[in-house]
Amino acid sequence: MDRLDELAVFVSVLETGGFAAAARKLRRSPPAVTRIVAGLEARAGARLIERTTRKLSPTEAGRTLAEKARGLLAAYEEALAPEDDGPLRGVITLTAPLVFGRRHVTPVVASFLDLHPQVSVDLVLHDRNLDLIEGQIDLALRIGALADSGLVARRVGEVRRMLVASPAYLARRGTPAQPADLTDHEIVFSGVLTGAAEWRFRGQAVRLTPRLTVNEIDAALIALRAGHGIGRPLSYQVAEDLASGALVRLLPQFEPEPLPVQLVAPSRHVSKKVRAFLDHAVEALSGLAVIRPSL
Structure with a gap:
């Protein structure tokens, strides 16, 4: 069969998430789509798609081929398409x-x-x-x-993880001088805990016992503004609070590399x-x- 058509079938299987779905989209039979992908894998000399009972996902070789295939198919379509200076749609x-x-x-x-x-x-x-x-x-x-x-x-830019707390909390509990001091403070931990709570700094890690753990950053910020502890949001999440003075930045010299x-x-x-x-x-x-x- 046409090699570009073969690549189009392979890409369609990945984009639709299954052989049957690709077959419906391409108006072919599922066995035909399966044979095409199997033949492509044989020529490539590698498995391109991992097949499980729940879903399909590309292997590393499959991802590489999919990117190249999309490029070839896009170039082919572009070559055939008439020159179009009309509006985007x-x-x-x-x-x-x-x-x-x-x-x-x-x-x-x-x-x-x-x-x-x-x-x-x-x-x-x-x-x-x-x-x-x-x-x-x-x-x-x-x-x-x-x-x-x-x-x-x-x-397009970068952000960093910052330790912050409200002025009221710092007046009540004091200001930490180094990361190790955090073990003596109330911690507002934002995220999903899958093990021990821990914050990493440059060259060290601090094991925490959070007073409050919340999986949503806006809820954590409400608690921080109200003086319930020290948190570690991303810089863009607290830019307005830092500018207004609602929160104070702590230990900037220990912050990890920006993201x-x-x-x-x-x-x-x-x-x-x-x-x-x-x-x-x-x-x-x-x-x-x-x-x-x-x-």
Whole structure:
């Protein structure tokens, strides 16, 4: 069969999450789709898709081939498509962390929609890093190092983890002089505990016994502003509180290295509308004071 068609079937299996779903989308039989992928794996000399009873996921070889396949298919479509200088149209799917997405990505999306009336955006706000291929997501905003080396990233800034407390709490309990002093303080721990609570600093780790553990940052900030302990949010989450004096930054000399803020795509080859949004978002987000290195 046509090799480009073979690659299109493989990519469709990954994007739809299954052989049966890909078969429905492509209007082929499930056995035919299975045979095509099996033949592709035989030629590649490697397993491209891990098959479990619950879902399919690409292997490392499969991810590499999928990125190259998308590039080839995009180039093929672009070569056949007539020259189009018309308005952008279609749907862009984007994901971002909950708080950053609500405060900073949503305004960027809104301004882009104002510029391009025929474009729609599906914005998914979630603190868990969603799989871009499995979720058919065009772009993601990620904070921190990328676990998936296959993603294509454009850096827009950085944030850092900061120790903070309210002036009222510090007046009541005193100010820690070094990370080890935190064991004598009330701690507001934000996140999901899967083991012992611990904060890492440059060259040391401190084991904690939190007074309050909460899995949502806005709830943790309410407790911190009310004087219930010391917390460790990301810098962008408390920029306004630090500026107003509601919270005070502690032990900045011990803070770990900053975390990159990046816009990522599953492939270098993206559609015209996604490329336009990416350029728009990079320009807008790079200007945010809350993710500048000087903070």
